[in-house]
Structure formats: C-alpha cells, structure tokens
Amino acid sequence: MDIDGRKLKILEAIIRDYIETGDPVGSRTISKKYDLGVSSATIRNEMADLEELGLIVQPHTSAGRIPSDKGYRLYVDGMMQRTHIEPEIEEIILKMIKDRVNRIDTLVEETAKLIAMLTNCATIASTPSITQVRIKHLQLVPIDEHSVACVIVTDTNSVKNHIIPTPKAIDFNICNALTHILNESIKGSTLSQISLDKIRVSIEEKMKEYGTIAGSVLEAIDKTLHQEDMPDIYIRGANNILDFEEFNNKEKARELFKVLEEKPYLLQVLDHTPPNTITIRIGEENILTPMKDCSVVTTSYSIGEHTIGNIGIIGPTRMDYGQVVSVLEYVSHHITNMLREMNDS
Known part of the structure; x- marks a missing residue:
C-alpha cells in the first residue's frame, strides 16, 4: 500500500490516541496534541483519504475516527515501537521465572498471572504435552x-x-x-x-x-x-477485558467468555504460533467469531529447537501493542533460556 509519510504520521497519531483514550479521534485533537506542522483542515483532508483507504472508520455520526483492523495491521507491521520494560519489572519477571523454573506447571501458571497484571489483558498459557518433551x-x-x-x-x-x-x-x-x-x-x-x-x-x-x-x-x-497428551491451559486476567468499553455489551462479553472457558478453543488460539516468533492476529483475522473484536498476540517457549508451550494475550483491538509485544518477548526469551540451562545442567 503506497501511503505518503504525512498520512502515516496522522494514522499513527489516531492509533496512539485511540489506544490511550478509547475515544474517536478528530482532526482538532491531532492538531493540538501532535506537532505535525499542518492545519486542522489539512489533517481533515488526510483523514478522509485514510478513511477511503479503509485504514480508519467513523463509528458514529461524530467527527471522530477510529482505526480499522486494516489500520492496526499497517501500524503493527511497520510503525509500532516496542515499550521499554522498567528495570524493577525486569527484576520481578526474572525472579519469578528463576524461583519456579523447576516446576513447569507452576511456572506457566504464575507467568500467565504476571503478564495479565502487566498488560491489563487476559493471558493464556499452555504447559508442554507429554509428546513435546523428553x-x-x-x-x-x-x-x-x-x-x-x-x-x-x-x-x-x-x-x-x-x-x-x-x-x-x-x-x-x-x-x-x-x-x-x-x-x-x-x-x-x-x-x-x-x-x-x-x-x-x-x-x-x-x-x-x-x-x-x-x-x-x-x-x-x-x-x-x-x-496425558493434551497440555494444561492456564487463563488469568479474563476479567480485565470487562474494563474496556468495547465489551460493555453483555451478549458480546458472554460469547467471548464462553470461548475463554473452553480448553479446545484456547488450544486453537495458541496452536497457530510458529516457533520463536511473535504472532499478532487482529480482529477479523481471528478464526473464532466471538474474538472478532479482539487482538490476540502469541509466542512460544522452547527447549533447544523444540517448542514445548505457548503464551498468548487477548485484549481489544486497541490494546497497547508495543507494551504487549515487549512483555511477551522478554518473558518467553528468559523462560527459554532458563529451561535450556536447567536441561543442560
């Protein structure tokens, strides 16, 4: 998709503001909060072009716009910046992994709990099945x-x-x-x-x-x-989803929680994660209908070349992708390293 630099900056501003506030973003807001060096009228024209490209949409009759799934995809593929993890948070993560690495089931459960707390999203994590380990x-x-x-x-x-x-x-x-x-x-x-x-x-x-x-x-x-082939699945922080306005609709929330309560569905969410990668599925990219309003970010942990488990974060499409990806990368990297060291010893 051929989009000039100014349009990309405006799209990034809309996404960042919408992730932060949850409110549709208008040209006046962008003009005041972001130093783009152009007038509100120019921003309005650029926003009209972005809407025509399907990157933003108008949810109501208000002048504000919100990112579309297509807009988020462009953002995470080319504009997203990872968030720096504070040293004290790094220390908490490393201590938790080190203290529990000798019992993988406990480690996976506590990891899910910690990631849910750090990201304010729901977290799911799978233990290794017996066929994946030695x-x-x-x-x-x-x-x-x-x-x-x-x-x-x-x-x-x-x-x-x-x-x-x-x-x-x-x-x-x-x-x-x-x-x-x-x-x-x-x-x-x-x-x-x-x-x-x-x-x-x-x-x-x-x-x-x-x-x-x-x-x-x-x-x-x-x-x-x-x-024993089916791994255990831990889900923590599911109620965090209810804090987002997107899930104020009781029927929508009920359908999503049905998915979160079913182990086969959760395995389906996690199973499409290639080794040593971060996978981001946004809105309509998700297979399960109740998750069409969610984004799912997943990664794996391994011993040597063998992927033995997966970790995923579920939240609204306006989740803080930079933070979520940074936390997942950091946690999976250190779990993999400590499991390798334990196995070598």
Whole structure:
C-alpha cells in the first residue's frame, strides 16, 4: 500500500490516541496534541483519504475516527515501537521465572498471572504435552500385590504419576530391574520416539519370567501417556477485558467468555504460533467469531529447537501493542533460556 509519510504520521497519531483514550479521534485533537506542522483542515483532508483507504472508520455520526483492523495491521507491521520494560519489572519477571523454573506447571501458571497484571489483558498459557518433551527418568514403585505406580519425570521437570494394574505381584527388586531396563530404552526420548516392541523384546531377553508383566506395564504406560497428551491451559486476567468499553455489551462479553472457558478453543488460539516468533492476529483475522473484536498476540517457549508451550494475550483491538509485544518477548526469551540451562545442567 503506497501511503505518503504525512498520512502515516496522522494514522499513527489516531492509533496512539485511540489506544490511550478509547475515544474517536478528530482532526482538532491531532492538531493540538501532535506537532505535525499542518492545519486542522489539512489533517481533515488526510483523514478522509485514510478513511477511503479503509485504514480508519467513523463509528458514529461524530467527527471522530477510529482505526480499522486494516489500520492496526499497517501500524503493527511497520510503525509500532516496542515499550521499554522498567528495570524493577525486569527484576520481578526474572525472579519469578528463576524461583519456579523447576516446576513447569507452576511456572506457566504464575507467568500467565504476571503478564495479565502487566498488560491489563487476559493471558493464556499452555504447559508442554507429554509428546513435546523428553523423558528424563521413569520409576516403578510397588503399591500392593496387583498394582505399581509409574512416576515419569520430563526434561521440564514435569512429573506424571500413573497407577498400573499388574497380573502378578511385583516386589521392589523386580520394579527396580524393570525401571533400569525401561530407562535404558526411553531416557532422552520423546513419546513418538519410543518403540514399545523393542523395549518388550529387551525385557523378555533380560527378565524372561516377567515378560508377560512387562507387556502389560508397557501397554499401560503407552495408554496413560497418550491420555496425558493434551497440555494444561492456564487463563488469568479474563476479567480485565470487562474494563474496556468495547465489551460493555453483555451478549458480546458472554460469547467471548464462553470461548475463554473452553480448553479446545484456547488450544486453537495458541496452536497457530510458529516457533520463536511473535504472532499478532487482529480482529477479523481471528478464526473464532466471538474474538472478532479482539487482538490476540502469541509466542512460544522452547527447549533447544523444540517448542514445548505457548503464551498468548487477548485484549481489544486497541490494546497497547508495543507494551504487549515487549512483555511477551522478554518473558518467553528468559523462560527459554532458563529451561535450556536447567536441561543442560
């Protein structure tokens, strides 16, 4: 789109003012608040051109204009400036991540809460699914004559516990022997890399009399791991959305909150985030109808080259994009760094 510099400055002024106040912006406001070196009449003419280009719209009969989704897109792609994060806020973020990095579920929950507080928007964050992470250690522990507990620790220090029925009593010695063989076969692997047939053969060769038990244990482990495939989703700050005039309409707010209460919808919102990027979807760019009046900013966190979870911010289309992007980039970068350091150590 070929737009001259003056029009871009006027569009930027409209967007900045509307983000700050929530009120339609007129030429007189721009003339008074922004030193553009042109008259109100010239600004009015330029605004008429911007409206014809579909970058701003007139919501009511007033003289004021507000940005369109198309206008916001032009802004975030070429004019948005990231906000500097204050040193005291950086310190709070780093301390929170450092204190909780050993438990990924707690880290994700507290991260969502902190980002919601910093941005005054709703925040959603996903923990890694078991298929996205690598198994660090597995331990079998006898519970009674017909069951054992299977404890799985991943490279994110997430712990999964499963009770497995067994057709034959297994004591501590047998559990330890099975544990050793299983760890030899699966340690450092993702779920998709584990070959149950190969592990079964290995157990049958080394512990022939427990081959039948090994088969049932492996089948139970496979079944329960796949049941755990869907990650946990945390949403914090949802009520922040109600502070924006755009959601004063009760029906509109009710429909949006229905989406925020459904895990599959939230996963759909997060799942379209490429690794190591910030993705911004504005208004009509969102797939879900109740989110057509929202902007959604998402990013990911990873271990090495593997994306293991996502974080997203949901707010009105007039959200402070520079601040939201800065906070998300800072948090995801440091979560990724600390997870890598923890994994390396």
